[in-house]
Amino acid sequence: MLTAYPTASLDAHPPYLYPDYRSTVKRAPARPLVVIPHTLSELTGPVYGHESLGEHDGDLTRQHTGEPLGERIIVTGRVVDEDGRPVPDTLVEMWQANAAGRYVHVVDQHPAPLDPNFTGAGRAVTDAQGRYRFTTIKPGAYPWKNHANAWRPAHIHFSLFGPSFLSRLVTQMYFPGDPLLALDPMWMSIPDERARLRMMSTFDIETTEPEWALGYRFDIVLRGRDATPTEDPHDD
Numbered sequence: 455m456l457t458a459y460p461t462a463s464l465d466a467h468p469p470y471l472y473p474d475y476r477s478t479v480k481r482a483p484a485r486p487l488v489v490i491p492h493t494l495s496e497l498t499g500p501v502y503g504h505e506s507l508g509e510h511d512g513d514l515t516r517q518h519t520g521e522p523l524g525e526r527i528i529v530t531g532r533v534v535d536e537d538g539r540p541v542p543d544t545l546v547e548m549w550q551a552n553a554a555g556r557y558v559h560v561v562d563q564h565p566a567p568l569d570p571n572f573t574g575a576g577r578a579v580t581d582a583q584g585r586y587r588f589t590t591i592k593p594g595a596y597p598w599k600n601h602a603n604a605w606r607p608a609h610i611h612f613s614l615f616g617p618s619f620l621s622r623l624v625t626q627m628y629f630p631g632d633p634l635l636a637l638d639p640m641w642m643s644i645p646d647e648r649a650r651l652r653m654m655s656t657f658d659i660e661t662t663e664p665e666w667a668l669g670y671r672f673d674i675v676l677r678g679r680d681a682t683p684t685e686d687p688h689d690d
């Protein structure tokens with residue numbers, strides 16, 4: 455178990471204040487942060503067991519009586535810690551818009567159809583090698599009101615705790631070749647391009663299943679120099 459988490463390991467993450475991403479202006483701290491020493495409660499737990507997973511939590515195409523519309527995809531990868539070691543038995547939660555770019559959420563009222571066969575939320579627990587796997591539908595792009603004619607690139611939100619509260623990560627996974635990325639202030643707010651690309655999945659023919667689904671790989675690094683950058687859980 456890690457007993458220290460150097461703050462330098464947070465370098466991959468976006469700044470609190472990035473004016474092009476408008477809600478950061480309201481929430482960015484105006485005063486210097488207060489450093490609080492780590493205690494045992496940050497370094498232990500939370501612990502999730504396999505029993506907390508439902509049968510179809512990892513397959514978002516089978517959570518209803520019918521099949522959702524859209525392009526079926528498999529998303530899989532490894533969760534590793536800042537030293538590259540696999541993080542086994544850790545809960546990976548994800549949520550996303552449907553193929554039309556609409557969330558099942560009261561705040562999302564943009565004029566795209568909901569899909570009665572798609573909720574858009576999944577959970578998985580990593581295996582001994584740190585691997586997780588989801589079957590889902592490729593999410594659509596959707597408009598948001600950050601600036602004129604603003605559209606979010608297709609993305610899947612991920613939330614992980616890893617071995618302790620200090621390794622908690624909320625991030626987004628993107629798809630290769632999306633023309634909206636260069637216009638997206640959330641994507642562009644990550645200062646280091648190499649760090650940015652760690653939020654990009656890669657198409658993977660080995661994961662792709664014939665006559666069934668395209669495969670994408672998305673490895674997740676909790677903290678450290680090569681950490682997957684974080685994104686705020688409350689935003690689009």
Ligand SMILES: [Fe+2]
Pocket residue numbers: 551606609611689690
């Ligand atoms: Fe989103």
